[in-house]
Amino acid sequence: MLSWLPARVVALRAKVFEKVNGDNAITFPNxxxxPDRFQELYSHPAANGRSKGAGLSDLFWYWLSPGPEVHQEHLEAGPRYDDVARATRTFLSGSTEELSAAATRCTAKVLDEVLTGRVTEVRLRDLMMPVWAEYFYEMVFGEPCPRYARDLIVDHADDVVSALKCTGLRHPARxxxxxxxxxxxxxxxxxxxxRTLSETEQVHYLQGTYFNTAVVQMSEAMAHLLLALAQHPEVARRIDDDRYCAHVLDETFRLYPLFGIAHRITTADxxxxxxxxFPAGSVLCFSYPAYHATGYANPDVFDPGRWESTAARHEHHIPFGVAANRPCPAxxxxPLAMRTSAREVLRRVTLHSSVSHTRSLPSRGPCLLVREGPVPRRRLAFLRVRDRWEDVWRxxxxxxxGTAMVLHAHHLRPAGRYFDTHDTQGCPVRH
Known part of the structure; x- marks a missing residue:
């Protein structure tokens, strides 16, 4: 059933995106x-440029609009980045009990709405987006999330991630x-x-940090975790063991890292x-999947047991980046929120899925949630066949x-045009 086509198309897409980087881009490890020097280079003080001078920045700014110029991951180093990072740490702070209880509460609320029968078919990313929309709304505003606001957040986050995965065009009006x-x-x-941001930039900071990146990344991470649990029931049965659960999360992040490529621009030789x-101005592309696949026996196998004899900090494992170069603020x-959310899901249902599980997960993770009784084998068989067909046309x-958006972003040059008129701290420049 044209099973060869997706791999060929993925390879062709990779070549298209390579062209975006230009001749001065280098991908690591190589x-x-x-892999033994991957983190050494990633942590280098001069590997700290983020947007200015990279062709790839235009594409990411295009996908992340509005307000990519104040997105924490794309701000250049300096006082503005420090100010934004400090604010983000404050919003994301809280006790273990508070953060966990909020995740349980928001997960339970969405499941109460979704679970209407003995068997419910969902796309796991779609299931989790309202959960994290509720969660981060509470974190930002300190009150329960109204349904109207939740719908706005979900529509926005879904539009961003669909564009990023090239399964849909972006919709600025949405x-x-x-x-x-x-x-x-x-x-x-x-x-x-x-305080270094204008009022409009503060709006964009909220939208990009909490209701774009946070909602999208947590929904993606939970989709990977729940799909892995659906396909490894022996693992799901042990999820209440805190130590083992930590191994499950480490393995999920290793095999399905949320970042594909992190790019940095060298600001000095x-x-x-x-x-x-590497001369100043080089674009360094750090491949998380490639790095996470090195140094392990059977790296393509989901095996939480591998972490029983080692610790993630000793291995090729950087799901949240490196401490010296913009680690993820979450x-x-x-891990706290994902653990408690997953447990709330498994407290109510068993998970079953027969679809392919890839890092990019463009299928959004089709899965059956079964409240009681036998597993519907015919529906699982249907999921498998439908997934194979969808993989071809998708x-x-x-x-x-993807090609259309690459060309459109190249034409618009959102990052390039911004730095034509602003310095790295967002101040207008005169020519």
Whole structure:
């Protein structure tokens, strides 16, 4: 059934995106900088440029609009980044009990709405997006999330991630509805917003940090975790063991890292040794999947047991980045919230899925939630057949839409045009 086509299309898509980087982009690990020196280069003080000077930035800014210029992951180093990062840490702080209880509460609320029969078919990413929309709304505003606001957040986050995965085009008007809502609510947030940002930039900061990145990444992470549990019931049965659950999360993050490529632009020459150097302006692309696949026996196998004899900090395992170069601010919150959310799901249902599980997960994770009784084998068989067929036509859609968005982003040059008129701290420049 044209099973060869998706792999061919993925390879072709990779070549299209390689062209975006230009000739000065280098992907690691490679023959020169292997996995043993991957983190050394990633942590180098001069590997700290984020957006200015990379062709790939135009594409990411295009996908993440509005407000990519104040997105924490894309701000250049300096006082503005420090101010934004400080505000984010404040919003994401809280006791273990508070963070866990909120995840349980928000998960239970959504499940109460979704579970209407003995067997419920869902796409796991779609199931989890309302959960994290509720969760981060509470974190930002300190009150329960109204359904109207939740729908705005979910529509926005789904539009962003669909564009990122090239399964759909971006819809600026859909995103603008959330922008207008947040502008009205700006004075209601729980903590002070970054003072170095204008009012419009503060709105975009809220939208991009909490209702784009946070909702999308947590929904993706939970989709991977729940799909892995659905396909490994022996693992799901042990999820209440805190130590084992930590191993499950480590293995999920290892095999299905949320970041594909993290790119950095060198702001000065980097000389690692007498034979290995990179001039200023080089685009360094750090491949998380490639790095996470090195140093392990049977790296393509989901095996939480591998962590019983080692610790993640000793292995090729950086799901939240490296401490010296912009680690994810949710490195503490995410495992806590995911653990309690998964347990709330498994308290109510058993999970069953027969679909393929890939890192990019463009299928959004089809799965059956069974409240009681036998597993519907025929429906599982249908899921498998439908998933194979969808994989064929979806790969073609991704190629076509991805190419169209690459060309559109190249034409618009959102990052390039911004830095034509602003310095790295967002101040207008005169020519």
């Amino acid at each position: 023959e020169v900088i292997g 995103r603008a509805r959330l922008t207008r809502y947040l502008r009205v609510r700006l004075a209601d947030v729980r903590h002070p917003l970054p 980097i000389a690692l040794d007498d034979e290995t150097s 490195w503490r919150l995410a 790969s073609v859609v991704q190629l076509v839409l």
